[in-house]
Amino acid sequence: MKIEFEAIIPVVDSGRLLMEVPAKAAAKLEKESSQKVNAIINSKTYSCNLFYKEDRFYLHITRGIKRDVGLGAKTVFTIEIIDNGGGTEDDIHDQVLKWEIAECKALMRKVGIKTNDRVIDFGCGYGHYTIGCALALEQTGEVLALDCDKKALKWINEKEKMYMLNNIKTIHTNGEATIDFPDNSLDVILLYDVIHIQDKKSKKSLAPVLYKEAYRVLKRGGILSTLNFDSDIKKMTVENEDRRMTADDIARDIIDSGFSFSHAVDGGVHFDWYHSKYRLEKGLDFSDLERGMIQNYVKRM
Ligand SMILES: C[S@@+](CC[C@H](N)C(=O)[O-])C[C@H]1O[C@@H](n2cnc3c(N)ncnc32)[C@H](O)[C@@H]1O
Structure with missing residues (x-):
């Protein structure tokens, strides 16, 4: 399953990004406390953790993202849910x-x-x-x-x-x-x-x-x-x-x-x-x- 949304990238550090998924896109996501997903930005795929907490989802791109991706600018994200067979390992x-x-x-x-x-x-x-x-x-x-x-x-x-x-x-x-x-x-x-x-x-x-x-x-x-x-x-x-x-x-x-x-x-x-x-x-x-x-x-x- 793929979900597309637009959001502003708030902050990037050491190749990582943390941000909330806008409510409209979040409504389409499965309410699991932690899932491994891919995020695609400008045709580049990043591995992520998706957290669910109190009706909100947070995307944590865990590596490889650079500040020049468009910090502070409206950006199109595609979230791709990975079928991990029901289990996620803590990284x-x-x-x-x-x-x-x-x-x-x-x-x-x-x-x-x-x-x-x-x-x-x-x-x-x-x-x-x-x-x-x-x-x-x-x-x-x-x-x-x-x-x-x-x-x-x-x-x-x-x-x-x-x-x-x-x-x-x-x-x-x-x-x-x-x-x-x-x-x-x-x-x-x-x-x-x-x-x-x-x-x-x-x-x-x-x-x-x-x-x-x-x-x-x-x-x-x-x-x-x-x-x-x-x-x-x-x-x-x-x-x-x-x-x-x-x-x-x-x-x-x-x-x-x-x-x-x-x-x-x-x-x-x-x-x-x-x-x-x-x-x-x-x-x-x-x-x-x-x-x-x-x-x-x-x-x-
Ligand atoms: C090694 S980090 C420690 C961060 C945090 N206390 C921790 O233990 O995870 C040192 C922090 O001190 C900040 N820092 C360095 N000089 C500072 C200064 N003169 N005034 C305020 N913060 C400073 C740095 O920006 C950095 O975030």
Whole structure:
């Protein structure tokens, strides 16, 4: 069976695309939670996952699509349903989406996120943690997803629609380490896989400024949740000291910035390989992604 429709391509990343199927075309589709389909655009065939959720369908082209396909322009799509004999095997794209809505939500609860909290996901990227966070808030509170990459924020907006959430606000910045919120106004700050980022001009680590800003904007007892991976830590050097940084150095810097260590939570995932076209083409599996411990701190008086 083939279904044709016109739609605007909202965002493309690492050869992938995520978008809602317009209602008229969706009405012709079988309501299965996940199906493997082909999408044909300009005579080119792309392999896709088609998700069904609460009366809407979402098309996830999982590889090979380029930005020059017509980003932001009205495009004709043909969806071809593949007869897969009734069974679909989870690929890494299914697994990532499932991780975001189930495991990450549980993870965020263990971090200490509770209903009505206001949370900042600083350097949120494609929102792997933003979604779990928004779900852990149970449609209350607010996740402020902040990044200097507009494309990543657009991807989050699509996912927010797909998961029918209404408590995410994306914030585009020019790359400053400042967090543009009043003193003592936030409950939780996530600094996940961002501690290694550097100021574009000085090439110095933004981490010390971020810890200072986190201390300023968090309420007393607010949570600073960090996630760093061994592969990054071993590349970083300690300023003014000719040696590599360790996880202990990071913990000491955070404690010196006015926080106390609270608890660690196992289960952080490093998504950088998932955003590498090269790795995806080589056949990446979810289990290949690096894992790390989330370290939580609370703001001292
Ligand atoms: C390695 S990704 C981590 C994404 C996400 N936190 C995760 O763990 O999946 C780092 C993110 O930080 C963003 N970033 C880098 N420098 C930044 C800055 N100065 N201000 C805001 N975001 C920044 C990048 O655009 C990128 O999305």
